[in-house]
Amino acid sequence: MAIAEDRRRLAVRLTWLRVSVLVVFGLLAGGFWFIQVVQHTRFQEMAENNHQRTLSLRAPRGIIYDRNGEVLVENRSAFNISIVREHTKDLDRTIALLAEVTGVEESRVRETVERHRREPAYRPIVVVQDATLAQVAAVTARRLDFELPDVVVQEVPTREYPGRQLAAHLIGYVGEASDQQITEDRLPAGTIVGQSGLERVYNRMLMGADGARRVVVNSVGREIRTIEELPPVEGRRVRLSLNHAMQLAAEDAFRAYGYWGAAVVLDPRTGDVLTLTSLPSYDPNAFATGIDRAAWAALNTDELRPLQNRAIQGRYSPGSTFKIAVAAAALEEGLVTPDHQIYCPGGATFYGRFFKCHLARGHGYVDMRHALEKSCNVYFYTLGNMLGVDRLHEYAEKLGLAGKSGIDLPNEVESIVPSTEWKRQRTGEKWYAGETISVAIGQGQLSVTPMSMAVMMATVANGGTRVVPRLVTAIDEGDGKGWQAVPPAASPVPPMLMKPSTVSALHDGLWMAVNAAGTAGRARIAGRDVSGKTGTAQVISNQGKARAGATDKDLRDHGWFVFFAPRDNPEVAGVVFAEHSEHGYLAAPIARHIMETYFAQKDGLPLPELKVPVPGGAAPVPAPTAPPVRVAANTAADER
Amino acid sequence: MFERRLYFHIDWLLIGAVFALCAIGLAMIYSATGGPTSVYWTQIYAIGLGLIAMLVCLSVDYRSLGDKSHLIYLAMVLTLVGVLFLGEVRGGSRRWIDLGPFNLQPSEFAKATVALVLAKMLGDSRRRGLTNNDLLFAGVLTAVPLLLIARQPDLGTAVTLLPVLLAVTFLAGLPMRYLGILAVVALLAAPVAYQFGLQDYQRERIATFLDPEQDPRGAGYQQIQARITVGSGGVWGKGFMEGTQGQLRFLPVAHNDFIFSVLAEEQGFAGVVVALGLYLFVILRSIEAARMAKDRLGAYLVLGVLASFTFQVVYNITMSMGLVPVKGLTLPLMSYGGSSMIATLAGFGLILNVRMRRFTN
The missing domain is CATH 3.40.710.10 (DD-peptidase/beta-lactamase superfamily)
Incomplete structure (x- = not known):
């Protein structure tokens, strides 16, 4: 009797447990279904953002020639040193160390980082533009030591004006797009655009299209492999009438x-x-x-x-x-x-x-x-x-x-x-x-x-x-x-x-x-x-x-x-x-x-050499056929 | 000792499901650690040792084990005390005994021992129903190892002893009103325990669980990453060794606490359903063993062993979705961990043992 009752209670309570287990597993399966099937797209995207990073490949701007094919403006390779904050644990430490290694003032580095603070964390913030080889070497060594894993050195095409001051005003210069240009022309932050002269007027044409490289990174931001690479399109070449x-x-x-x-x-x-x-x-x-x-x-x-x-x-x-x-x-x-x-x-x-x-x-x-x-x-x-x-x-x-x-x-x-x-x-x-x-x-x-x-x-x-x-x-x-x-x-x-x-x-x-x-x-x-x-x-x-x-x-x-x-x-x-x-x-x-x-x-002759009679040229030397004429002391008087 | 006819009562289906889960776990460890690493081989050895432990637990009649349960219990308590003084310190806690080639975690074996001693004590009771004295004694028997383990500190493993107590007493006729009272007390005690009973890091874990975005780089990180890992798996998964979250180490200790997240990422919802189905089968089949058990000792023993197993499975899988605070609770049968694997397989040895001997006297 007691044993039978005991048995019955055992069976009932085991059934209770069985039902509970079924319910719990049903809920678990439902949970997985919700996360994996219903919300899959959202998490898929998050996973991709996690491990994929798109690096912009700057397009070289178009080369500018004079009328005879002489190069007036070209590009050279420069190295930019940037901070990628995505996986930075201690930004202050990175800034301090980077400043020390590159010899740039810490306050300037901090200021640069501050200016770009609101941009996505995976976008590199360029701290040193056109770094010297010594700076690049110093940073690369620290990178290998994992001291500066969040600092990257990028090779970027940079505008070069071989004539230096020659025709500077008409050629103009380039610089980072201002906030206004970014919003008006819908450019990504940090884009280099023409700011004056021809560089500005023909900016669209000269700019080309930046490429992109999608890479897989691991949880500490190290690049594992490249998924795809869209090469940059060089800006259009432009020939000027200039001689x-x-x-x-x-x-x-x-x-x-x-x-x-x-x-x-x-x-x-x-x-x-x-x-x-x-x-x-x-x-x-x-x-x-x-x-x-x-x-x-x-x-x-x-x-x-x-x-x-x-x-x-x-x-x-x-x-x-x-x-x-x-x-x-x-x-x-x-x-x-x-x-x-x-x-x-x-x-x-x-x-x-x-x-x-x-x-x-x-x-x-x-x-x-x-x-x-x-x-x-x-x-x-x-x-x-x-x-x-x-x-x-x-x-x-x-x-x-x-x-x-x-x-x-x-x-x-x-x-x-x-x-x-x-x-x-x-x-x-x-x-x-x-x-x-x-x-x-x-x-x-x-x-x-x-x-x-x-x-x-x-x-x-x-x-x-x-x-x-x-x-x-x-x-x-x-x-x-x-x-x-x-x-x-x-x-x-x-x-x-x-x-x-x-x-x-x-x-x-x-x-x-x-x-x-x-x-x-x-x-x-x-x-x-x-x-x-x-x-x-x-x-x-x-x-x-x-x-x-x-x-x-x-x-x-x-x-x-x-x-x-x-x-x-x-x-x-x-x-x-x-x-x-x-x-x-x-x-x-x-x-x-x-x-x-x-x-x-x-006429295909050698170009003339400049013959200056008096260095400085300011000394008035009478013109051979037109002796200098005294200027009349009159408001309206004028000549030459 | 091992009669020939017992062989025919071995539950091969349960064994099959258990080792299927071990195999899935092994594959996921292989994937999460990126190939046949030492972790992978250690797990294979652990499964082998676990198989031996299972055979040992299978061969000795559970009733003779029950008769010696007080000795086994005593040995376990002494070992736990020993660990507190002599154990290996890793990650701030003292949980391991150095056995040369590998480290043993005695707390893993405490679960089956507690199940055995409680089953023996309540199963042998000649009184009808469950008296308060029984309950108190059972509580003390559980509390001693629980507190010892909690001192290590290893709150996760310590807490797994509670389901053992609950399940065995429940089966032994714990009055339903006690369950109600227990629920109310737990509800009331939670805030108090939160305030006074927990360490700072434990409170932090719970706080970040409630709002992971609060600290996305710190304590909330794992939870967010776990949910991303599972969610990005989709229906069919990313494929074996193709999971980006696990492979690229966005998920910490993927081969250990988060093995099920790796499965969810690489095998998708389909893989999850298969694994959940296997676990469910193992649990229901074991409950079936309890139902068929010849005596109360057998039924209680099966359920005691099963309770900590089920609790850990459910908690870990929920954690793998990022739905409960991250605790160092492994997923039995699948997670990397030698002691856990051996102890779990030994536990299933006991369950098989009970079922196998349902007709013997």
Whole structure:
């Protein structure tokens, strides 16, 4: 009885246990089903993130060539030392040790890491860009010792500018994308993008596409193997219109003659930019590896403003070079014929005020050609008075002197040639006819960029077609089709094909300024028929100069020389602007050296050597055919 | 001693399922450690030794073992005391006795011993039902080794003795209201125990269990990784030796505490169902052995041995999903561990023993 009861209770309780076990195992199976089947995708992803890491492979940026295939910008291999925080146990220790090993200040490392703190932990934070071999060796040794397992050394293509300062402003520089660029262009953080010049304008094209390498890493972050590798696509190769030899000649000549300034040389037939320089310059290589704060601050606070591209961002009074525009306007409008003569007694009265010519004794009777050759003020006062400021403005625009040139470079400023409308908008005042007289010889409220001056010379040289200067002439898409020409941009103004008589008068006059009794004899090249004109841009009025007295600031006038060559069917046209050179004719030798280089290269001759009479070049050496003319003490007086 | 006809009553199915689990465990250890390492070979030796232990436990009549249970119990307690003073210190606790070629963990053998002594004591009771004195005595018999093991400290193994006590007394007629009281007391005592009864590291484990994200690199790491490991396995798994979580060491001690996670990752839900099925079969088959047992001693012994086994299986598998705090509780039959393997197989020797001798006098 007792035993039977005992047995029954045992059986019941065993059944209880059996049911409990079944329930528990059912729950376990349900749990596995939920995690492994229902939530599988989520955990799958987490597992992949755990053990896979995608490393970005930086694409080399496109190589930039000059028109003859000379390499202007290329890439080199550099080593970046980065911290990958993903598996870092003690970030402070890593930072301290890395700083010690590489000899970089710890605070700087910390600052860099802090800046990228919110990025995903698997993304490397570059701490040392362009590390030295000693740094790389030191880090690699520590890595092998497991002291710095979370530090990686990556080989990355880095921008290299073999010409260093050469054409720095037009080529530009690269740098890490700013926060704004990251959001606007949807770039991954840390992307290297063009920050100025062509690097910036053609960034999309030059950038290429970064590749990626997916690797398997273990729990301490060590790479086990590569799953797949998507090789980076190199940026497109770009060919410029620039002529390396001429560019070099220009910069050499500036330095040899001791001036800062700008030079632009165009092919007047196409608008191709052959030379574009601005000095002082900077070395874009410093930016390629992340410029340090001190160097950046120094570039920014330098009073000489090395970062400014004077060719398209500097605005100066054109001085006598503006007479070319006046001449073209008057001839085209039919106000005068090339042979029309005007008497210059050394000055003339307009609207009750006497305006001096720079030659006190007067030029006597001058026609258009001689007026240009001698730069006779009275002649152009008269033409300017006949034209009025609005027609001057109109022609300046047609010639390309007003407004923007439209070159494929960022931050170009507008050149200003006033009009009645412009003055009303700006000051609310009406234009006084008397003001036109000063404008006619390039004084007053004119301020133009060297680039616009070069465009005007190209327009005059080619007979009236305003070209749009351009730098990029061909692009290699990397699709096997080779170089694909980039069509030139359409002219912003309808062609102003000048009358043959106008063209020949302008060409003759400018030829005479160089090759006869003009002021630009220093630009003469035997057999090349260089045509040109000098000009002086006042930094400050003569009265102002007197008032300012002794000052640290350089108040000496700037010199212009605008030119084209040869006179018939010109192949080059441009401008040399020499800061504080005082006389336009002192800018002429620089232009001559550029042109000599052009012709020598064209004829396959050895490139000319620079012959500088006096080192520094600032000493005024009289031009052989044009003795320096005393500048009249007159606000409006101007020459050279 | 070993009669010929007993041979025909050996439960070959149970043996088959047990060794199938051993084989699965061995394969997973092979995978988790990346080939035929020393760990793998040690496990093979352990299975061999376990087989011998099983045969030994099988051959001696469980009733004669029961008769000597007080001696066995005494020897076990003395060994545990000895471990506390002479044992090998590893990872901050004293659990092992150095036996030259290998280390023995006596606490693993405490489970079967406690099961045996409790089964003998309650099975021999002539009184009907379970008296309070019986219960108290059973409690003391359990508490002595439990406290000794907890002192090592090895709370995980110590706690596995409680299911033994619970199962044997339950089967011996523990009044249902006692179970209710026990549940209420446990519920009330939990916060108190949490506050005063646990070490700091134990409290930390529980805290991070409740919110693993709180400390994803530290204590919560294993739990998160365990769930990722299991979840990423999917239905069919990543394949043998293809599991990234185990292979790349995101999961710590994968061949030991987390062997089932490795199985779940590499063999998927399908593999999990097979393994769970085998465990379930082993347990139900053993309960069947208890039902068929000739006497109460046999039934209690089977259930006592089975209780700690089942508890550990359920706890470890739940842990492998990251659903309970990580404890150093291995998965019997599958996890790497010599002592555990030998003790578990010896335990199954006892279970087979009881079933085999159901007709003998």
